[in-house]
Amino acid sequence: MTIKPHHLLASVIGLFFTAVVSAEPFDPLEVRPTLVEPQLSLPTNLVTVPVISPGEYFVPPMVDDIPDDKTGDIIRWGRNIFVNTQKYAPRYAGNGLNCVSCHLSEGRQPYAAPLWAAYPLYPVSRNKANKVVTFQQRIQSCFKYSLDGIAPTVDAPEMDALVTYSKWLSHGAPVGVSLPGRNFADIKKTHDPDKLNGELVYKARCVVCHGENGEGKKNRNGVGYMFPPLWGTDSFNRGAGLNKVKTAAQFIKANMPLGSGYTLTDDESLDIAAYMWIHFRPDDPRVSFFKNRTEMKPGGGGAR
Amino acid sequence: MENSQTANLKTQDWLTNIMPFTGWLGMLDNATIRNDIFAGIAAGILILPQAIALATMAGLPPEIGLYTSIFPVFICAFFGSSWHVLSGPNTSLSVIVAMIVGAYSSVGTPDWIMFTLTLTFMAGVIQLLFGFFKLGGLFNYFSHTVMVAIVTGVGIIIIVQQIGNFFGLTVNPGEPIEDTLYTMLFRIKDANWWAASLGFLTVATGILLKKINPKLPYIIIAVIVGTFAGWLIEFLFGITNIDKLGYLSLELLPLSSPSFSPNDFYEAAEGLMMGSFMIAFLGLMQSAVIARAMAVKSGQHINIDQEVIGQGLSNVVGSFFSCYPSCGSFNRSAANIEMGGKTPLVGIISALSLAALVYFASPVIAHMPLSVMAGILFLVGIGLIKIKDIRTLLSVRGETRIAFLLVLFATVYGGLEWAVMLGIVISVILYLRTVSKPEVDVLFENEADQYIPDGIDEATVIQLSGSVFFGSTQSIEIAFADIAKEDHRLMPLIIAGEHIDNMDDAGVTTLLTEAQKRNLAGGSMILWLRNHKLDAVLERNGLIKAIGKDNMHYVA
Numbered sequence: 001m002t003i004k005p006h007h008l009l010a011s012v013i014g015l016f017f018t019a020v021v022s023a024e025p026f027d028p029l030e031v032r033p034t035l036v037e038p039q040l041s042l043p044t045n046l047v048t049v050p051v052i053s054p055g056e057y058f059v060p061p062m063v064d065d066i067p068d069d070k071t072g073d074i075i076r077w078g079r080n081i082f083v084n085t086q087k088y089a090p091r092y093a094g095n096g097l098n099c100v101s102c103h104l105s106e107g108r109q110p111y112a113a114p115l116w117a118a119y120p121l122y123p124v125s126r127n128k129a130n131k132v133v134t135f136q137q138r139i140q141s142c143f144k145y146s147l148d149g150i151a152p153t154v155d156a157p158e159m160d161a162l163v164t165y166s167k168w169l170s171h172g173a174p175v176g177v178s179l180p181g182r183n184f185a186d187i188k189k190t191h192d193p194d195k196l197n198g199e200l201v202y203k204a205r206c207v208v209c210h211g212e213n214g215e216g217k218k219n220r221n222g223v224g225y226m227f228p229p230l231w232g233t234d235s236f237n238r239g240a241g242l243n244k245v246k247t248a249a250q251f252i253k254a255n256m257p258l259g260s261g262y263t264l265t266d267d268e269s270l271d272i273a274a275y276m277w278i279h280f281r282p283d284d285p286r287v288s289f290f291k292n293r294t295e296m297k298p299g300g301g302g303a304r
Numbered sequence: 305m306e307n308s309q310t311a312n313l314k315t316q317d318w319l320t321n322i323m324p325f326t327g328w329l330g331m332l333d334n335a336t337i338r339n340d341i342f343a344g345i346a347a348g349i350l351i352l353p354q355a356i357a358l359a360t361m362a363g364l365p366p367e368i369g370l371y372t373s374i375f376p377v378f379i380c381a382f383f384g385s386s387w388h389v390l391s392g393p394n395t396s397l398s399v400i401v402a403m404i405v406g407a408y409s410s411v412g413t414p415d416w417i418m419f420t421l422t423l424t425f426m427a428g429v430i431q432l433l434f435g436f437f438k439l440g441g442l443f444n445y446f447s448h449t450v451m452v453a454i455v456t457g458v459g460i461i462i463i464v465q466q467i468g469n470f471f472g473l474t475v476n477p478g479e480p481i482e483d484t485l486y487t488m489l490f491r492i493k494d495a496n497w498w499a500a501s502l503g504f505l506t507v508a509t510g511i512l513l514k515k516i517n518p519k520l521p522y523i524i525i526a527v528i529v530g531t532f533a534g535w536l537i538e539f540l541f542g543i544t545n546i547d548k549l550g551y552l553s554l555e556l557l558p559l560s561s562p563s564f565s566p567n568d569f570y571e572a573a574e575g576l577m578m579g580s581f582m583i584a585f586l587g588l589m590q591s592a593v594i595a596r597a598m599a600v601k602s603g604q605h606i607n608i609d610q611e612v613i614g615q616g617l618s619n620v621v622g623s624f625f626s627c628y629p630s631c632g633s634f635n636r637s638a639a640n641i642e643m644g645g646k647t648p649l650v651g652i653i654s655a656l657s658l659a660a661l662v663y664f665a666s667p668v669i670a671h672m673p674l675s676v677m678a679g680i681l682f683l684v685g686i687g688l689i690k691i692k693d694i695r696t697l698l699s700v701r702g703e704t705r706i707a708f709l710l711v712l713f714a715t716v717y718g719g720l721e722w723a724v725m726l727g728i729v730i731s732v733i734l735y736l737r738t739v740s741k742p743e744v745d746v747l748f749e750n751e752a753d754q755y756i757p758d759g760i761d762e763a764t765v766i767q768l769s770g771s772v773f774f775g776s777t778q779s780i781e782i783a784f785a786d787i788a789k790e791d792h793r794l795m796p797l798i799i800a801g802e803h804i805d806n807m808d809d810a811g812v813t814t815l816l817t818e819a820q821k822r823n824l825a826g827g828s829m830i831l832w833l834r835n836h837k838l839d840a841v842l843e844r845n846g847l848i849k850a851i852g853k854d855n856m857h858y859v860a
Contacts, residue, residue, distance in 0.1 A: 070415070077414060091365065091550035144543075150550040150670060155474050157363075157412025287542035 057110045057181040058117065060169040071164065078165025081158055082107060085147065086224045089158050094149030095282070096216070096225050096234035099162075102146065102242060104255055107169055110181025111254035111261075117182035119163075119170040135163060145239035148282050184250030187266045193245050198275030201268050205257055206230075214279060227258075231279035238284035238292070244299035248273035274300075328387055328647045336646050343645035344653025346521070347390055347636060351658060352669075353527045354684065355393050356549065357677045359628070361465065362398035363411040364420060366549065368626055369393050370662055371558055374655040376618035376630040381648035384614030385607040388598040389591065390636040390651050391618060395684060396458045396586055397629045400720040404579035408572040418563050419572055421623045425562035426580035428619025428629075431588055435613030443592035443608070447734050450727035451593065452693050453708045454586075457715025457723060459688030462681050469678035470503040472496025472547060481716060498537060498544040499675035506530035506679030511686075519642065523680055530676030531668070538671075547674040552666050554659060558626040582721045584616075585728065587631035591615050594632035601641050707734060742770030744783040747800065755800050755832055757857070763796040763830070769803030772811030780811075784818045793825035802834040802859045812845040819850045830855045 063079070066072045081088040083106055085098040100106055107115035122135035133141075136159055140151035152159045173179060209227040210216055216229035229235045242248045249269040255261045256269075264272070277300060283292040351373045359369025373392040380391045401420055402411070409415035434440065464484050468475035473491055475484055510526035537544055563569060569576070592608055599606040619629055640650055662669065697708045707730045715723035745767040747755070752765035764787055772780065787797065797818070819829040829851045835858060842848050848856060 070409075073415060074410070074413060090553045094551070150548045152550070153474070153547045153674065157410065157416075160410065161413070285538070285543055289539045291542065 058114075058173050058179050060108050060114075060116045060173075061171050063106075066168065074161050074164045075168045078161035078163070078168075079106065081161055082165055084224070089152070092143050092149045092152050092158065093147045095147060095229075095236065097147055097228050097236065098224070099142070099147075101225070101228040102251070104258075107166070109255065111183070111185040112251065113183055114169075114181055115166040116170040116173050117179045119166040120173050120175040121178065121182075135166065139163070144285060146236045146242065148235075148237040148240075148285075184247060185254035187246065187250045187253055187269065189270050190267055193249070193270040193274035195271065195274040195278050197268075198271030198273070201264070202272050202275050205264065206272065209258065214276065230276050231281045233282060235281050237282035238298055239286050243277065243281065245270065245273040245277050247299075248276060328649075331647055332649065337649065340645055340647055340649040341653050343640060343643040344650040345657045346643055347640055347645070347650055347654035348657030349661060350521055350524060350639060351390075351392055351633075351636060351654065352661060353523060353672075353677070353680050355658075356552075356669075356672075357681050357684070358393040358395060358398040360677065361395075361462065361681065362393075362401045362420070362628055363405070363416055364401075364628055365412070365417075366552055367554060367558070368417070368420075368628055370552065370554060370658065371625055372622065372627040372630050373658055375625040375627050376622045377651045377655045379618035379621050380614045380632075381651035382614075383610075383617050384648070385610035386595040386598055386632075387604055387648050388602050388637055388641050388645060388650075389595050389611070389632040390640050390654065391591070391615065391630050392633045392636060393628070394587070394590060394631045394633060395462060395688065396454065396590065396720065397583060397631060399458055399461055400579070400583060400586060400724070401628055403719050403721055404575060404582070407575050415568075417560075417626075418568060419576065420628050421560055421626070422562040422564065422569065422572075423576050423580050423583065424619050424627060424629045425623035426576060427583040427587065428616050428621075428623060430580055430584035431612060431616030431619060433616075434584070434588060435609050435616050438609045440588075440592065440608035440612040443589050443612075444596075445731060445735055446589050446592075447707065447727070447731040449697055449704050449707050449734075450711050450731050451589065452690070452697060453711035454715055454720070454723055454727055455688050456690070456694060457712050458720065459685040460716055461720075462685035462688070466678035466681045466685075469547070469674045470500060470682065472499030472545070472675055496545055496675075499546045499673060502530050502534050502537075502546065502673050503675035503679040503682075505533055506676045507682050510679070510683040521639070523683055526683065527672065527676060527680060530679055531672045534673040534676060535671055549670055549672045549674065549677065551670040552662055554662050560624060560626040562623045579721060582724045583629045586720075586724050587619070587629060588612055588615060590634070591632035594634050594637050597634075598637050598641060703734060703737065736775050739771055739775065741779050742768060742772060742776045742804075744768055744780065746787070752798075755798050755830075755857075757830065760796055763798050764791050765798045765800060767800040767803070769801075771805050771807075772801075772814070773806065773808040774810035777810050777814040780814050781818075784814075788821075791827070793822045793827045796828045796830055797822055798830040798832070800832045802832055804833070804838070807838055807841055809841065809845055812841055812847050816845055816847045816850055819847065823850070828852075828855065830857065832857045832859060834859050 066075050066079075077088070082099040082103070085093050085100075086096070102113065103109070103115060104112040110117075118138070119135060122138060123132050125132050126138075134154070136154040139159060139162055140154065143149050143151040210230050211227075213232070214230035214235070215232060216225045216234070217227040218224065219226050225234075236242055242251060249266070249272070252272055253262065253264060253266060253269040256264065256272075277297075283289070284298060287295070352370075355369035355373040356366040357369075359366050359372070362369075376391050380389065384391075401423065404423065405416055405419045408419055434442070460481065464481040467473075467484065467488055471488075471492065473488075473495055475487070475491075479487075506526045506529065509529045510522045513520050513522035513525055534546060534548075537546075591611060595606050595608065595611045598604075615631060619627075622628075622630060694708075698705055711723055711727050711730060714726045718726075747765040747767055752763075755765050756763050766783070766787065768780070770776065791797075799815070815829070815831070822829050831847075831851060833856070839848070
């Protein structure tokens with residue numbers, strides 16, 4: 001659709017009108033200047049956010065907006081841990097991944113579990129734990145399952161840094177509102193996930209970055225991953241959210257291949273997720289060694 | 305010939321001063337080397353759990369504790385005086401670092417580490433100054449009572465601090481201990497009993513082993529038992545939510561540097577200045593005590609100033625290698641002697657074997673539960689509270705008891721840095737109280753006769769010994785007044801002062817006043833001294849003129 005001047009004018013007036021009329025003090029859908037400016041803070045200059053309709057997603061502050069004080073120092077530290085967990089929190093990472101391996105664009109990407117959508121919702125009751133969990137406890141789960149490592153204690157300095165970074169990213173976001181872009185994209189299946197078809201699609205679309213055997217691609221200097229491994233010992237374990245075929249498919253649909261999100265169909269995404277799921281990955285730490293050997297692996301979601 | 309020999313000797317002296325390690329390098333033969341390598345490996349393994357636990361207590365990443373057990377040990381092996389003292393992280397220093405740096409940054413942040421490094425550097429420089437000005441002897445005067453009180457207080461602090469980790473709970477940091485204990489009563493039901501049982505297992509194993517055979521490295525065995533039990537529980541039951549240590553990654557050269565840039569240093573300068581002095585003092589005190597204790601056991605002659613320089617240098621260099629303040633460690637040094645370590649080669653080997661251990665066993669160490677670590681610190685804390693010593697100290701009536709309780713209270717409630725200050729003040733007071741009571745004895749009969757010159761029938765003879773200085777004038781004046789009540793200052797007063805070590809102007813003035821009073825009343829004063837050393841000060845104050853040159857006698 002081509003944008004004509006009167007369309008723009010109408011939308012601006014409309015937005016202005018809603019902003020004035022609505023009794024709500026803050027409107028998450030408001031168009032703000034940072035949205036239309038190029039996002040310098042993104043690690044690559046790829047356009048990674050498919051803007052379906054302008055102003056739909058919350059826009060976190062830019063990196064340059066980090067304040068120059070003690071809080072800013074902690075925020076920067078938290079960002080470092082988030083972006084390069086292997087270097088800044090090696091104590092807690094058990095595999096080769098970084099936080100940013102899944103929470104794309106430094107935790108800003110909508111439908112890649114952005115921090116700005118998660119932070120204002122916690123503490124919340126989670127099915128996984130059957131009780132109210134705090135944001136710190138949620139981060140602990142990330143370390144235990146997705147990073148297949150050892151969780152920092154809730155009062156660890158690294159934990160404080162990550163929480164401070166998340167809080168800063170959610171600056172201005174409404175508390176307790178499920179923002180658009182939260183978590184992962186919706187997905188509908190027309191047939192059960194098919195790992196054979198998944199293999200075909202994987203070979204066609206994913207191998208370039210993630211490798212024939214899902215081993216990912218290391219950085220030039222051999223330290224850390226440019227593209228994360230999808231299975232194997234250096235990937236997330238069976239307890240992670242992305243181990244579930246459905247969740248992985250939701251992630252793939254909106255974000256993969258990197259920079260070309262929404263180019264795979266829902267069924268293709270599910271097929272790839274199923275293909276990922278059948279491969280080896282570290283044990284689920286929630287159950288014993290023997291249960292891991294004897295019981296059905298979790299998260300299959302009817303994969304064939 | 306003789307000249308060249310003395311020159312040779314002088315060069316050797318100079319050499320041992322600059323490079324004390326030339327003293328023991330010659331001792332290394334095959335048997336000693338083999339012996340020391342074994343002792344070194346044992347010492348390296350022994351330090352591992354403590355290094356991690358103490359660094360955590362200081363709010364630092366565990367790696368820094370490991371670096372502190374590697375680099376300072378190297379430096380001390382080469383530049384320290386004692387051949388048996390192994391330095392490394394220390395309980396009291398860890399607690400005090402956390403208290404000082406805690407005022408300026410949040411725990412564990414990069415700022416916290418930076419301030420700690422600056423603190424280490426400053427403390428090291430102060431210690432070096434102590435060494436260069438040969439003030440090492442100063443630390444011999446630090447009261448033993450005060451030391452026991454501080455160490456006991458640290459033991460209590462450690463145990464209370466670790467209760468949270470022990471039960472798998474988060475406790476509010478920096479609360480008074482009774483608040484922590486009181487809240488624990490209500491929170492104990494939320495405890496992670498998996499974690500707590502591992503903690504209990506660790507402590508029980510440690511105490512039992514110590515009872516069965518005190519020579520066993522009980523801490524190490526307790527750690528292994530606790531960690532293995534933790535792994536077994538996860539293996540059998542899956543997730544237990546036990547907090548664990550995490551993967552350690554050592555760098556070969558963990559270069560760092562203290563920062564004095566206005567941005568970093570300005571806000572904390574005052575606190576760090578005072579803190580570094582406290583750390584320097586506390587570190588040297590413990591190192592001195594340990595060095596002396598080891599010297600008693602091994603029979604090696606210790607140059608305390610050299611030891612001080614070694615400690616200072618290790619802190620200065622340490623601050624460039626990501627180390628926090630270190631000092632001699634008592635249990636490591638004692639274990640070293642027990643295992644038959646003979647030269648500082650033990651220290652070097654222990655540093656190397658620790659590094660190798662962490663490098664190869666990191667994936668295993670990573671799964672050490674924090675409650676096991678709390679258990680170790682319980683054991684360390686219990687070890688610091690020496691019931692026997694305390695009972696002896698408390699049974700002595702008077703100032704020792706008061707000093708002990710005062711410093712203990714200050715350590716537990718006021719913070720360690722204030723306790724050290726108070727301890728210094730109390731040590732000075734206790735010291736002055738002993739020296740300010742010079743012995744004044746009245747002599748009779750034969751003892752008196754030897755001092756009475758010919759031609760005098762009756763005289764009062766007193767013996768004065770010790771230091772006659774501003775601190776002791778009061779008690780001397782009282783003694784003079786008491787004697788005046790007896791003889792009404794009519795008789796000559798003979799002061800047998802060959803045991804007077806030194807006199808200052810105030811002391812001489814006291815004697816002068818008494819001499820003048822006696823002259824007025826019709827008596828006189830006769831002074832016996834050992835030699836002419838004190839003549840200058842007596843002349844200056846006019847004492848010799850007042851009592852007359854004839855009345856001055858010298859033993860030698």
